Amino acid sequence: MPPPLQTHRLLISHRRLPTPARRRFTAVSSVQSAPATTLAPGPATSSILSIRESLLSGERTAADITSEYLSRLRRTEPSVRSFIHVADAAAEREAEELDRRIASGKKDAVGPLAGVLVGVKDNLCTTNMPSTGGSRILDGYRPAYDATAVRRLREAGAIVVGKTNLDEFGMGSTTEGSAFQVTTNPWDDSRVPGGSSGGSASAVSARQCVVSLGSDTGGSVRQPASFCGVVGLKPTYGRVSRFGLMAYASSLDVVGCFGSSVFDTATILSVVAGHDKMDSTSSSQDVPDYASELVSLDLLESKPLNGLRVGIIQETLGEGVDTGVVSSIKDAASHLERLGSVVEEVSLPSFSLGLPAYYILASSEASSNLSRYDGIRYGSQVSADDLNEIYGESRANGLGHEVQYSQLSIYYDHAPLVKMRILMGTYALSAGYYDAYYKRAQQVRTLVKESFKGALERYDILISPAAPSAAYKIGEKINDPLAMYAGDIMTVNVNLAGLPALVVPCGFVEGGAVGLPVGLQMIGSPFSEGNLLRVGHIFEQTVQNFSFVPPLLAER
């Protein structure tokens, strides 16, 4: 149960800045000797701030911090398998280079993310590492450029530690759909981390890296964030450039962020967000310094969310949603009320229409976006005598590769994830079917948008679970695509409407050794990330008795 409000001021995780000109959230420096990441139970703290403070004060070196993360990565990776590619040597080199710069007094050259280890979903292009999108058809492919989001992280001083695992081209909800490996949930290695950004979520959850980038087409950041007990943000469509993101469904795709705290998530969003001339659909709306808006708790009023109007989406707490999840969300709602907000139930009648519309639109765009993987210019090609055979065989072999996951003796046929979308999309766009499927789905999309718009005029944020259940067992749904699709019900509407949504861990349900985390989804109006992060931050800092550090790390 959430704690009573009056205990907030007892929290020691924040302190006032020497110059209170600007009220900021700062790192835990009261725990002077603690490692950069505080794994102790208690409210989430900012790893980024603590890294920055210890670097600038000379307390620790970047090499030291990097080696702490890398050793944890090496220890946990055999069971978690978050990464398809780990660039440990490069990370160490970059850290040493950073230490040299700091030692030579060039502290000005230390970017806002200096020394911060970042995991990048493998469907984001990186120049010096393979970028496969989790597909055999791009096995060994190395892009000639960095995705804009990755470039911006690097320019801010971040160290890309590796490429995280995903469902092939982002199509799936468990990360079992990777052609290379199955990632497990750090809370229980017999369970999925969620997906498709499962590797990015599990890597942050297991503290293998500080923060990570994912992508969210129908919930691929939010659902794994919920499953792994980390913060996940799906920004407004167009807030972050898609340039360098291997397209799944272009009108729905966004690059999203993971962190172990809202503050860290806000910090990387400020870095990666903003207009990019390489992406015509990116927004030129100003990017605030999201993290600077996050106020230290001891400066908050007793009811910091006073006046906040919260709508809890009725349709997300009904049939098919685990009772444990429902009660976690209701508890979270009560907590928001105690913080001063007014919570009411709101009905979105078009909510259930979103899922079929989403699958029509996403599949249609996917069938087109995946056409470029033809084995002609890059990626794996199966040689044949006839052009059509080259296409057919290259795509048959390269896409939806079938792998055997020996440890669990589960045979995976990934065909449903990618090939089924290509088939469905091709069908939906065919002459004579376009009006019945694609066009109608677009009409539903308009309805969904309008229904959200109406609700968000009455409420500042809408809340719901991020998924109908907590993490389920590996193999449980992989061969039942409809069950997997149904799991996306909580998230796809938000993509159809292009809205921002933040997932913050809010509780646990039974399962695993110590319980399984549940995430609260908060949905806002377009470009209201600042408000979502503010509310999320207050929520996170005031939810007590919950530690979202997985047992995998406590073991030691």
Next chain:
Amino acid sequence: MTGAAEKGTTNLHGSWFGHERLSAKCAIRPSILIERDDKIFVLVHAGCDWHNRLQFAEGTLAIMTLTLLRGMRTPISFRSNTGLFFTVLRPRLARFTTRAESAQATEAKAAAKSIQLATKEAAEQKTQGFEAIIGIETHVQLSTVTKAFCSCPYNYGSQPNSTICSTCMGHPGTLPVLNEKVVECAVKLGLALNCEISMSSKFDRKQHFYPDLPKGYQISQFDIPIAKKGYVDLDLPVEFGGRHRKFGITRVHMEEDAGKLLHSESGSYSQVDLNRAGVPSLEIVSEPDMRTGIEAAEYGAELQRIVRYLGVSNGNMQEGSLRCDVNVSVRPVGQSEFGTKVEIKNMNSFSEINRAIDYEISRQILLHKEGQADQIVQETRLWDESSQKTFTMRKKEGLADYRYFPEPDLPEVVLTTDYIDEISKSLPELPEAKRRRYENMGLSMQDVLFLANDDNVAHFFDSTLEHGADAKVACNWIMGDIAAYLKNEKLSIDETKLTPLELSELIASIKNGTIRGKIGKEIADPAAIEAMVDKVIADNPKQLEKYRAGKTKLQGFFAGQVMKASKGKANPVLLNKILGEKLNAN
């Protein structure tokens, strides 16, 4: 080139005809060489320092011309403020090698010419109770600096795969970014074709698999083209009756081009060149308004003129910058339904379009008459220039399904009325307006069509008139001597140094007899010339020293000085001979 000329021009040939090099040496530029009968007219234009070097230039030119043309008389027949006009007798053996490039520049004229020469019988063939229905899809490649959706340049004939990037190769994660020039070109052409411009249009994906199509789809426009419902006015050539025609334009839309496949001779492999992938083009779809090959060819030629006038494309058919796919069907006169249409591709000139269509019409009429109309099937046929026939390329099995859907990576193209007005104001006078204007000057349709065919020619003509020349006389010069010269030299009118001002002055001079007055006053007395040579040599001891030290190019300087002393009237043959003797004497 013959031996004599070759010998005579060993060094000077390049200098003489290569404008730039001569310019560097002598600060003067011979600009045009008109050949008529046995005479060659040379016009020389000088740079800004003309006045200082007038005599020098005259003398040098005289000598160079002599050296080149071996003993030809070269009186300077006319001298204007900016140039010299020579007449020399045509050398019997010398033929001048020409700059073989810029075939492109002359293509329009060549095409127009060949259309005129095309078999008239075909056009006039008895259609025996049948009429043909012809519609054309024209692809015009835009001459923008960069491609439609990335910043790669495109230059025809570059090394394969040298102007490509991650975006136009369709690499993962890349996105298209629209080149705004493409929209500008589309609006220009839409307005020039009297179309309605869509204030809001969008891009769509046209999907099919082919190795020259990197993304597996082509970015195009499907249901909302940028321009629609227009028309084009034209006049048929005089030989074909010269009648005025108006053909409807269904739509104009923007799209990107695909790359090219290069098939090996053995057929065992093919290579992909993606230089052209992503190059912007406009597709212009006509209404099925044409009835004969010549009408279709003239429609194509008019589109070519328009895109060239607008400067949106070089309109070059050989390079594939302008491609016409023609749909032909025939039906008995009086029938309202169309017959089965056949698509013809692979025509590389308007003349070929004319002949291909007329062939196809006869083929289809023949099948009708033989009761084999069912043999006319919906198919794509290729024109074969060598056999002058069309052949089946592929039969269509139903309609291709391109699975169009809106391109999600690009926002809608939204235009403002200000933007369209601005472009509308910037449009040049278009061929149709020019033809009507020239017609009103009293020029014949033959003249009108010739002048308006090439906007450079039209511009030259208009400028000449602005300098006061008479329209008919200027037209005769341009269509006669100048056109002949251009054709011979394979140059376009803007590639010569002849200016409209010079032509107008020339015309004026001939009219008031100035030129004739200048001719025949040359100094041909060897003693008088020798005296002038001696004086010049005596006055320039330093130059003489340098000359004798090996700087023989200074002969031109001395010649110039002598010419100056003679006020341009010294006989260049004698001058050259005497000067050479004196300079080389010890």
